Amino acid sequence: MPELEITKIQELVYELRVGDVMKKEVITVTPSTPVSELRGILRDNRISGTPVIEDGCLVGIISIEDFIRWLAEGSPNCAIADWMTRNVITLFQDEPLIQAINKLERFGFGRLPVFARDTKKMIGILTKGDSIVGLLKKLDVDYRQAEMHSVRSKHIFEDIVADRSSLIFEYDVAGGSNVERAGASASGLKTSLMRLGINPQTARRAAIATYEAEMNLMFFANGGLITAIIESNSIWIEMTDDGPGIENVDQAMRPGFSTAPDWVRELGFGAGMGLHNIKTCADRMRLDSTVGVGTRLEIEILVGGKREVIRDHATVTA
Amino acid sequence: MKLKDVCKILEAESVWKIDSSRSGSREVTSCQASDLISDILSFRGPDSLLLTGLTNVQVIRAAELLDFVAICFVRGKQPQPEAVKLAEDKGIPLLATPLLMYEACGRLYAAGLPAGTRKEGVPIA
Ligand SMILES: Nc1ncnc2c1ncn2[C@@H]1O[C@H](COP(=O)(O)OP(=O)(O)OP(=O)(O)O)[C@@H](O)[C@H]1O
Ligand SMILES: [Mg+2]
Numbered sequence A: 001m002p003e004l005e006i007t008k009i010q011e012l013v014y015e016l017r018v019g020d021v022m023k024k025e026v027i028t029v030t031p032s033t034p035v036s037e038l039r040g041i042l043r044d045n046r047i048s049g050t051p052v053i054e055d056g057c058l059v060g061i062i063s064i065e066d067f068i069r070w071l072a073e074g075s076p077n078c079a080i081a082d083w084m085t086r087n088v089i090t091l092f093q094d095e096p097l098i099q100a101i102n103k104l105e106r107f108g109f110g111r112l113p114v115f116a117r118d119t120k121k122m123i124g125i126l127t128k129g130d131s132i133v134g135l136l137k138k139l140d141v142d143y144r145q146a147e148m149h150s151v152r153s154k155h156i157f158e159d160i161v162a163d164r165s166s167l168i169f170e171y172d173v174a175g176g177s178n179v180e181r182a183g184a185s186a187s188g189l190k191t192s193l194m195r196l197g198i199n200p201q202t203a204r205r206a207a208i209a210t211y212e213a214e215m216n217l218m219f220f221a222n223g224g225l226i227t228a229i230i231e232s233n234s235i236w237i238e239m240t241d242d243g244p245g246i247e248n249v250d251q252a253m254r255p256g257f258s259t260a261p262d263w264v265r266e267l268g269f270g271a272g273m274g275l276h277n278i279k280t281c282a283d284r285m286r287l288d289s290t291v292g293v294g295t296r297l298e299i300e301i302l303v304g305g306k307r308e309v310i311r312d313h314a315t316v317t318a
Numbered sequence B: 001m002k003l004k005d006v007c008k009i010l011e012a013e014s015v016w017k018i019d020s021s022r023s024g025s026r027e028v029t030s031c032q033a034s035d036l037i038s039d040i041l042s043f044r045g046p047d048s049l050l051l052t053g054l055t056n057v058q059v060i061r062a063a064e065l066l067d068f069v070a071i072c073f074v075r076g077k078q079p080q081p082e083a084v085k086l087a088e089d090k091g092i093p094l095l096a097t098p099l100l101m102y103e104a105c106g107r108l109y110a111a112g113l114p115a116g117t118r119k120e121g122v123p124i125a
Helices: A002-015 A035-045 A064-072 A098-107 A128-150 A184-196 A200-220 A251-252 A262-266 A273-280 A305-312 B001-010 B057-066 B081-089 B101-112
Strands: A049-054 A057-063 A112-115 A121-127 A166-174 A223-231 A236-241 A284-290 A294-302 B032-033 B048-051 B070-073 B095-098
Touching: A002 A098, A035 A049, A035 A064, A035 A121, A049 A121, A049 A273, A049 B048, A057 A064, A098 A112, A098 A128, A112 A251, A121 A128, A128 B057, A166 A184, A166 A200, A184 A200, A184 A223, A200 A236, A200 A273, A200 A294, A251 A273, A251 A284, A273 A284, A273 B048, A284 B081, B001 B070, B001 B095, B001 B101, B032 B101, B048 B057, B057 B070, B057 B081, B081 B095
Parallel strands: B032 B048, B048 B070, B070 B095
Antiparallel strands: A049 A057, A112 A121, A166 A223, A223 A236, A236 A294, A284 A294
16 A cells, blocks of 8 residues: 555646745745844744745845854844855746755755746745645545545445345425525535445436436425435435425426516526426436415436436426 | 547636646547526536636535536636635646637537536436
């Protein structure tokens, strides 16, 4: 395993650019800043060195080591210009991180100013710490993506010994205007289906239908319940609510029909396409609603290749 | 075409940076454009780019569910902070272009990026 991880980091140091990981807020000093003030500047900003800038141009770099030299020699107070390093090693933002790490190593500096190649302006600074944090962040994102593929629930249906088996997932949908969390059920269902090894296209269809239903529960029914039953060859999804119900189901199914209020439309909903989308995603669909009692929507999505044939039997009943 | 070519054509900037080097080489095979969530959800096919003027969390959800390669916000709009956060969580690159929707679509189409199909295994009724 360690070998694998080293390869991954090696790959990343070539992929990441200096600009991806550099720090953009740079503390700077001028050549005329007195050396005696340096300690305070470094301490307050928790840094150990800083570029020296004059009229917008980089003229040197000064670090804690220069300060210690100044102290040790017991020299009188003077300008930073007398103690700074003038020959500064710099980086371009589009250089791969590996080059920056090599330069940090080779010259033994703690930090390298970063320049934009086109404008020739200093736009950031890179330390070893920044490189490590950048790499760790990248590894974390990649790790989370990889995690999804490694989940071992894929063979669950083959592993279970029974004539029939099913998995049941339930999602509570809150009503009202808290759209931030909305869509979480559809997202959760999609992730779970993918983990079960269901093909992405089928998982996508289930997720879209669930999402549309979820939004309807939220906007029109003050919340409800989504139940997904997963069997080895089909996915059943049932959405129930005890909201106001739908007066005319045929009309509600018609593409473009919507009673969405303005605030819902402002969020990008209310095209009147939701139920139609659900129908096109499902192999079977059934919508029952009673005014004053509630609404029940049930769909079936087949797992496996039989979709085209079965689809013709899609039914909608009031 | 590659995502970084899309950026160039649309004069777009990326909204969150962490993945810029790698995501730039992702392949975009088609494009879809809409400001209505349910329209977006009637699109099919992964590997598509989504152009939209919507900047809320829900457009990120839609892109997640449909496996869009990336989202590009038009007419200089910046996505809402919660939207950026969700996109980062889900690893969906976000771009922002100053161009208006029509101009953005036109440039991509002219550059040879086709419209995405509405099919996924089955025609839309
Ligand atoms: N669970 C429900 N309870 C009550 N009414 C509902 C419910 N679901 C849908 N409706 C009614 O059916 C109409 C059509 O729903 P549909 O999802 O097709 O479109 P929409 O939600 O208005 O817009 P879109 O889904 O395109 O954003 C809704 O406007 C609403 O009047
Ligand atoms: Mg709807």
